Amino acid sequence: SQTIHQWPATLVQPVGSPLSLECTVEGTSNPNLYWYRQAAGRGLQLLFYSVGIGQISSEVPQNLSASRPQDRQFILSSKKLLLSDSGFYLCACSTLGEQFFGPGTRLTVL
Amino acid sequence: QQQVKQSPQSLIVQKGGISIINCAYENTAFDYFPWYQQFPGKGPALLIAIRPDVSEKKEGRFTISFNKSAKQFSLHIMDSQPGDSATYFCAATGGFKTIFGAGTRLFVKA
Numbered sequence: 001s002q003t004i005h006q007w008p009a010t011l012v013q014p015v016g017s018p019l020s021l022e023c024t025v026e027g028t029s030n031p032n033l034y035w036y037r038q039a040a041g042r043g044l045q046l047l048f049y050s051v052g053i054g055q056i057s058s059e060v061p062q063n064l065s066a067s068r069p070q071d072r073q074f075i076l077s078s079k080k081l082l083l084s085d086s087g088f089y090l091c092a093c094s095t096l097g098e099q100f101f102g103p104g105t106r107l108t109v110l
Numbered sequence: 111q112q113q114v115k116q117s118p119q120s121l122i123v124q125k126g127g128i129s130i131i132n133c134a135y136e137n138t139a140f141d142y143f144p145w146y147q148q149f150p151g152k153g154p155a156l157l158i159a160i161r162p163d164v165s166e167k168k169e170g171r172f173t174i175s176f177n178k179s180a181k182q183f184s185l186h187i188m189d190s191q192p193g194d195s196a197t198y199f200c201a202a203t204g205g206f207k208t209i210f211g212a213g214t215r216l217f218v219k220a
Binding site for chain 2: 004044090094099101104
């Protein structure tokens, strides 16, 4: 079965600073990969998904971007963070319809 | 048409009671309906899932009931325990995307 790694686990960044969150997947090949954001006490907002290397689909226009440089690596980035970028960021992978989530990164922008 | 509506928003149940969470969808192209359980600070974990050719699926104390004609499905947790206290998300998958409900915060009183 697949294992999803995310780092860092927590991050505190000032407004205007850059961001790079990394997600790697083990135990599967050619997965669909996803980035979600979850505000405190809220549901899951799909940010990006990828069906292959270099293929990125954006769901919500915003301050963030994503890249997939390798089959099992998914990166979420920002050039300049906003206060509204604070939240719990979750990476997920799916095969055969089932989505599995990583442990998440708690981002606080001050 | 992409929405999944989940209710109630929060739920308090006595230990040993039955917890019931309901979801409704609109898009008939969805072909996979999972439920996720999320504890604070953790990523959601797949709990149980059903495909629309089945009306019910049971795994231990957890049962999904699925009504294809009404486009509704529900999660029943029998003999609810304090350890079941968590946030539960229903979801619907079609193609590459999974649409999540807003979540239900369940608290089981000892």
